[in-house]
Amino acid sequence: MDAELFPRSRAKIAPGAVHVPDWLDLPRQRELLDACREWARPPAGLRTVRTPGGGTMTARQVCLGWHWHPYAYARTVVDGDGAPVKPFPGWLAELGRDAVRDALGEPGGGAVPDAPGTPSPSYDIALINFYDGAARMGMHRDGDEKSDAPVVSLSLGDTCVFRFGNTETRARPYTDVELRSGDLFVFGGPARLAYHGVPQVHPGTAPPELGLTGRLNITLRVSGL
Template sequence: MTEPLFGVDREPTVLGPGAVHVPDWMSREQQEFLLRACVDWAAVRAPRSIVLPGGGRMSVRTFSLGRHWVPYRYDDDEEVLQVPEWLVRAARNGLEAAAAVEPSVATPGITYTPDTALVNLYGRGSTMGLHQDRDEASSAPVVSLSLGDACTFRFGTPEHRGRPYTDVRLESGDLVVFGGPSRMAFHGVPKVFDGTAPAWCREVLGAEPGRVNITLRESRPPTLDG
């Protein structure tokens, strides 16, 4: 399926086996709290523009919590802020919400404890090419939270960057979780709709927020319950 899923009902959507989009998952209060936390984190860990090994430069700016991410690995020699427990709980709740829609998103009997979060800041004209999140030693799901401007999120298959893929519009407060058969699916953001953030986002920041995306991951192997 390649056409955009820009429905008006904004119901949860299965993007692929083990991949779910849950619209409006966060309340305004939760979004405000998370956006203010991002501002505080960025004041300590200045977002940076990533230069890829091939010489290209990502158009988004980024910083890490838990473990410092560099393409295409984690660098434990650099100290970063820890992932707060409240964010771990939020990620677990998000995984539970996604599993209620698509059970294959998670493996039963495994405790989900993300130990790293990547915060991506999209300014005007920023995009993210199709890629896999493959730098983790764990196959646990990725939990993704969206704030600010809306975007087109493109979700493909684990095999390659080409079609088939699904385009879905993500709004501020939306949740995406992908795991199980889709854990290694190619995904990206080909377009951000500048200036579409809720007005309260600008009030919180005193400026245009752009798009803010937080993805939580387990970078180390998971542990069995009990």
């Protein structure tokens, strides 16, 4: 919003989970959006994810570095066009490390380093989800990685309700957080395997200057593979 009666401030949602509003300024959001549009092009482009039970996710997805499919990783789009997954760029890994440092106050976010002498997480996976106004994401855990490094979540476009829960159940207790374009959410340490989801997207709330209809969520992870 152009004017805030009460400016938003960073918030600790749970131990190890931090929301940082407006972390990406508008020029950086545009740069990231332009990159997402290139990544979404085939081959290995934006696809509809199908679950083993025959259902489909309403948010469409493209992957970088490693291709995620329910519930494993591969080097090719095994549930799509079969093309090699697009490479994970070094600048995106650096963005992930900066995000953890800014949100949690230390490069590793309290997680065990990937290897002795490794000062910060080595991000090598991006899952990019596109939500139209009707898309949702059910409560789930990011548990297919071999690393416990913090998950970094960046939002572009429409505002959403992000539901951040506990590590034991998809049900309460949970906290609903409003994520707007440019916001950062990081969760690691005791919150690394917390259930989370997106129960609602608010259409038409993206910054007009961005030129995006819908919401993009860029999630960065360390594979440990």
